[in-house]
Amino acid sequence: MRRFVKLVVCAVRLYSGGRPPVPLGGRILTDPDDIFQHNMWDHVQWTEEEREKAQQKAEENSKEKIPVEEQSKYDREAHKYWDRFYEMHQSKFFRNRNWLFTEFPELLPPDAAGTCTGSLGTGSGPCGSRTLTSETDTFPGQHAAFRILEVGCGVGNSVFPIISTIRGSEAFLYCCDFSSRAVELIQEHPDYEPAVCHAFVRDICDPAPPFPFPPESLDIILVVFVLSAIHPARAQGVLKSLAGQLKHGGIMLFRDYGRYDLSQLRFKKGQCLSENFYTRQDGTCVYFFTKDEVHQLFSNAGLEELQNLEDRRLQVNRGKKVVMHRVWMQSKYRKPYLSPASV
Numbered sequence: 001m002r003r004f005v006k007l008v009v010c011a012v013r014l015y016s017g018g019r020p021p022v023p024l025g026g027r028i029l030t031d032p033d034d035i036f037q038h039n040m041w042d043h044v045q046w047t048e049e050e051r052e053k054a055q056q057k058a059e060e061n062s063k064e065k066i067p068v069e070e071q072s073k074y075d076r077e078a079h080k081y082w083d084r085f086y087e088m089h090q091s092k093f094f095r096n097r098n099w100l101f102t103e104f105p106e107l108l109p110p111d112a113a114g115t116c117t118g119s120l121g122t123g124s125g126p127c128g129s130r131t132l133t134s135e136t137d138t139f140p141g142q143h144a145a146f147r148i149l150e151v152g153c154g155v156g157n158s159v160f161p162i163i164s165t166i167r168g169s170e171a172f173l174y175c176c177d178f179s180s181r182a183v184e185l186i187q188e189h190p191d192y193e194p195a196v197c198h199a200f201v202r203d204i205c206d207p208a209p210p211f212p213f214p215p216e217s218l219d220i221i222l223v224v225f226v227l228s229a230i231h232p233a234r235a236q237g238v239l240k241s242l243a244g245q246l247k248h249g250g251i252m253l254f255r256d257y258g259r260y261d262l263s264q265l266r267f268k269k270g271q272c273l274s275e276n277f278y279t280r281q282d283g284t285c286v287y288f289f290t291k292d293e294v295h296q297l298f299s300n301a302g303l304e305e306l307q308n309l310e311d312r313r314l315q316v317n318r319g320k321k322v323v324m325h326r327v328w329m330q331s332k333y334r335k336p337y338l339s340p341a342s343v
């Protein structure tokens with residue numbers, strides 16, 4: 001089994017989903033005549049004119065703000081809106097995050113690639129130790145040598161690709177969402193395996209309840225399209241509290257909506273809560289980040305930058321001959337290692 005995981009890891013590292021193993025893809029549009037040859041182009045540069053147009057559109061759609069007295073319900077009842085969302089769409093809305101291991105190879109358990117994680121200071125024993133949870137364990141995943149947490153995991157579009165990759169390795173996955181319906185859908189999924197994964201309900205804006213693992217015990221925290229769903233005033237507190245769950249040397253992996261993404265520009269007047277923060281028809285909310293904001297948020301949480309990129313793409317509807325700009329943020333921030341003097 002371990003040999004199989006190693007092969008999968010190598011294959012993922014060398015070749016993934018038809019995209020070359022460089023950050024954010026390698027489909028570069030050099031000849032404008034080729035535009036309809038692909039449905040997505042990577043590393044797209046905006047012209048000054050395009051940027052100004054986008055800014056204008058965002059200014060227009062955010063001129064009218066939702067009255068302050070109405071705003072608090074979107075924050076207070078956020079979990080109810082998401083519950084309703086999953087009740088309606090079940091597991092059918094988001095696609096599996098197939099780019100996950102191309103962009104975030106840090107998710108691959110080091111033992112699966114043939115090295116042991118003991119150096120990360122887990123105290124979890126040598127390669128080959130048990131990963132299964134049992135009745136004598138004090139917390140799920142106690143014996144894992146590599147622990148991943150996904151927050152705001154929804155119905156598992158990252159969870160299930162991760163489970164199928166770490167199965168048979170030294171890794172354990174925790175995943176949480178504040179929508180109890182989303183967590184139920186994960187637990188009911190035929191690929192959910194309590195020996196490899198523990199799904200639980202948790203509002204990451206609430207720092208009080210303990211996590212089902214000790215502080216500073218995680219190697220990786222995956223934060224994918226969830227920070228944007230949270231009121232921007234809460235984002236800093238969320239990251240600070242999550243950083244407390246990372247080991248020194250552990251990494252937070254972030255991907256989310258970027259400023260002036262197509263989905264921001266499509267909002268109509270009357271849906272804006274505050275600058276660059278909107279509510280959709282179904283009551284769920286979305287914020288659009290800049291690179292500087294991401295840097296501030298993660299640095300203020302005590303983390304150091306490994307990567308902070310703006311992923312700018314051109315999405316092409318080849319049937320309708322329409323092109324649209326997509327903007328996502330992709331970042332990796334590490335909790336600093338302890339200096340020898342402080343150990």
Ligand SMILES: C[S@@+](CC[C@H](N)C(=O)[O-])C[C@H]1O[C@@H](n2cnc3c(N)ncnc32)[C@H](O)[C@@H]1O
Nearest residue numbers: 082152153154157177178179203204205226229
């Ligand atoms: C856009 S969906 C993304 C789901 C998943 N990360 C993915 O990429 O498919 C945002 C998710 O964040 C969850 N969420 C929003 N605010 C949350 C909070 N305060 N605590 C936990 N989960 C939250 C929502 O329930 C929803 O499942």
